[in-house]
Amino acid sequence: MPRATITQVAALAGVSIASASRALNGQIASAETVEKVRRAAAELGYVADAAARSLKLGRTQQLAYAVADIGNPVYVEMMSAVERVVAASGYRLVISSTGTASSTLDVVRDLGRGYVDGMILSPLRVTPELLDALTDVPVPVVVLGSVPGGSALDTVQADSRTGMSLVVNHLVEEGRQTLVFINGPVDTTPGRLRLQGFEDAVRAHPGIRSRTVTADDFTIASGYRAARDVLDDARTPRPDAIVAANDLIGIGVMHAADDLGWTVPYDLAITGMDNTELAQVARLGLTSIDLGAEERGRVAADLLLARIADPHRAAHTVTVAPSLVVRGSSLNGAAALDGAASLRAVEEKDAG
Structure with a gap:
C-alpha cells in the first residue's frame, strides 16, 4: 500500500x-x-519523514539524558520527569550511561557529532576537563548537579546540605546520641556535599558523638559491606543511628543490621537520602530525605527547552528544597512500637 x-x-x-x-x-x-x-x-x-523534517527544521528532534548509573532509582525518577516534558514538545529522549569521568567527557565531546539538539547531564564528578568541554559544546546543555561558581551553565541543584541538617535534627529529637555517617566516594559531587552537610549538622549539636565511614560506592552492596564493618567493630562506640548517603546504601545497612541481629529501630535507627521507591517498600520503611528528583528533572527539561528556543538567554541556577520523610526505620519509643505492631499485623494477615 x-x-x-x-x-x-x-x-x-x-x-x-x-x-x-x-x-x-x-x-x-x-x-x-x-x-x-x-x-x-x-x-x-x-x-x-523524520529525516526530511530534521533537515527542514535544522534539528534532530532528539535530546540526550546522560547519567552515571541508569539503574539508580533516583536517576530513573528524574528521567521519567524529563521524558514527560520533552515528549510533550515533540522530542525523543536518548539515554546514555556515564559511569566514569572519562566516559562522561566522551559523551559531552560526542555532542559535536550532531546526533541531538541538547543534553541534560548529571555527572558524579565535575573535573576541570569536563568544565572545559562544556564551554565548547555546540548544543545547549543543562547540568543536574553542582558546578564551580562562575560557570555560565544552566544548572538544577539538590540541597543535600540542608537535607543532612533535617535528618540529623530528626535523629537527635528521637534521642539518638551516637551517629555514624556512611558516605559514598568523597571525590564525587554528592559525596562531598553530603559529607559537608553532615559535619555542619552535627556541629550544631555539641553533645552528639559522630564519625564518618566511606563506602566503595553508592550501592546496596557497598552499603552492606561498610555497615558490617561498623556494626562488627567493638573498638568504637556502639552507634544508635546510621545516616546513609543515599537510599541504596541505607537498604544495605538495613540488611547488614538484620544479619548481625541488630533490631531496627530499637537498637539502631537508619536513614537514607533521595526518598526513592526503595525507601517506601523497605521493611518498616526507610526514613529518607526527599531531594525533589521529579521536580529537578522537570525543571532541567524546561531549562533545556528554553535554552534551545533562546540560546542567548542568561544562565539560570535552580535549587530544589529538600524535605524529611519519616518512616519506621528511625522512630523511637511508642511510635516505633506502634509501627512494629502494625507491620506484624500485616505480616500475620498475609501469612494467614
Missing part, C-alpha cells in the same frame, strides 16, 4: 499543504486546523 503523503493529508483536512505542514510540525496554526490535520493524518495513517 503506497505511503500517505502530506498532500493527501492536506486535501482530506481541507487546508493548504503549508497549513498541514505547520500543524504537524508544531508551528503556528489555529487549534481548529491542528485538530483537522491530525484527524486526517490518523485516518490516512500518515507518518512524517
Whole structure:
C-alpha cells in the first residue's frame, strides 16, 4: 500500500499543504486546523519523514539524558520527569550511561557529532576537563548537579546540605546520641556535599558523638559491606543511628543490621537520602530525605527547552528544597512500637 503523503493529508483536512505542514510540525496554526490535520493524518495513517523534517527544521528532534548509573532509582525518577516534558514538545529522549569521568567527557565531546539538539547531564564528578568541554559544546546543555561558581551553565541543584541538617535534627529529637555517617566516594559531587552537610549538622549539636565511614560506592552492596564493618567493630562506640548517603546504601545497612541481629529501630535507627521507591517498600520503611528528583528533572527539561528556543538567554541556577520523610526505620519509643505492631499485623494477615 503506497505511503500517505502530506498532500493527501492536506486535501482530506481541507487546508493548504503549508497549513498541514505547520500543524504537524508544531508551528503556528489555529487549534481548529491542528485538530483537522491530525484527524486526517490518523485516518490516512500518515507518518512524517523524520529525516526530511530534521533537515527542514535544522534539528534532530532528539535530546540526550546522560547519567552515571541508569539503574539508580533516583536517576530513573528524574528521567521519567524529563521524558514527560520533552515528549510533550515533540522530542525523543536518548539515554546514555556515564559511569566514569572519562566516559562522561566522551559523551559531552560526542555532542559535536550532531546526533541531538541538547543534553541534560548529571555527572558524579565535575573535573576541570569536563568544565572545559562544556564551554565548547555546540548544543545547549543543562547540568543536574553542582558546578564551580562562575560557570555560565544552566544548572538544577539538590540541597543535600540542608537535607543532612533535617535528618540529623530528626535523629537527635528521637534521642539518638551516637551517629555514624556512611558516605559514598568523597571525590564525587554528592559525596562531598553530603559529607559537608553532615559535619555542619552535627556541629550544631555539641553533645552528639559522630564519625564518618566511606563506602566503595553508592550501592546496596557497598552499603552492606561498610555497615558490617561498623556494626562488627567493638573498638568504637556502639552507634544508635546510621545516616546513609543515599537510599541504596541505607537498604544495605538495613540488611547488614538484620544479619548481625541488630533490631531496627530499637537498637539502631537508619536513614537514607533521595526518598526513592526503595525507601517506601523497605521493611518498616526507610526514613529518607526527599531531594525533589521529579521536580529537578522537570525543571532541567524546561531549562533545556528554553535554552534551545533562546540560546542567548542568561544562565539560570535552580535549587530544589529538600524535605524529611519519616518512616519506621528511625522512630523511637511508642511510635516505633506502634509501627512494629502494625507491620506484624500485616505480616500475620498475609501469612494467614
